Amino acid sequence: MHFTENISNKLSELITRELNYNDDKKEIITYAIETALLFVLGSFFLILLGYSLNALMPTVIAAFFGSSLRRVSGGAHFDTPLKCLAFGTIVYSFLGVSTKKVVEYDLTNRQILIFLLLISLLTVAFLAPVDSESKPIKSTSFKYRLKIFSMLFVIISFLVVALVDSELVIVSAVLGVVYQSITLLPVFNK
Structure with missing residues (x-):
């Protein structure tokens, strides 16, 4: 325990x-x-690490987008919630730092961000929702709804890229969605 x-x-x-x-x-x-x-606990450690790495805002944005998609798409699981929390904190903080560097060196390219979201949309369309042995999804209608919500969330992310003027926000959002989409791949869900 x-x-x-x-x-x-x-x-x-x-x-x-x-x-x-x-x-x-x-x-x-x-x-x-x-x-x-x-x-x-997760929020506290995420904020603490993001702040200590001087990347609080992009860390929180990436975590918001990634965890929001995770709520409907599922994905890879660790054997304890604390391991998941620790890993997520590290990954989202890394994404926050990466976002700052991409923006700082003016490496932002909206076409690449849109391409990454397109790959995420296809990944979600084919693989979501991913359940686990401990939380199987038995209802086919519920699975269908989760897939639709997952796809809608990625489409909303497209709108963020199209409408928001802050490079920091859009890169953070896309990296959060991309990371969460990667957790749907079968290699991480055995």
């Missing part, structure tokens, strides 16, 4: 005992607490 799971169990035990909830409600509360803790 990892430390966020341990804290979640203790807090849900306190809450459910006080409210006289059954085990089903306790499980829901435990899951909600653990999810909230992981979000807070």
Whole structure:
């Protein structure tokens, strides 16, 4: 049992005992607490690392776009949420630093960004959603909806590239989407 799971169990035990909830409600509360803790921890470490690398804004933007797409597309999983959190923090911070360098050296090319999004759209169209053994998606209609939402999110990213005037924002957004699309590849989902 990892430390966020341990804290979640203790807090849900306190809450459910006080409210006289059954085990089903306790499980829901435990899951909600653990999810909230992981979000807070992940956000804290992402902001801390992005700030310490002097790339806070592009790190947060890349993480927002990547994690938003991940919500509907799924993707590669680690065996613990903390490993996923640590890896994601490092990758999104690296993307933030990379974005700053691309913009700083004036290497931004909208055609390349659009091409990368097109590859991401095709990847999402063919592979999303990617589920896991621990969270299988059984409903075909739900899978179809997740695929459509994933594709719509990439299309919205195209609009960001077309309409936003900030190179920092568009490069960060595209790198976040591209990274998340890569996690859909079968090589990362065995």
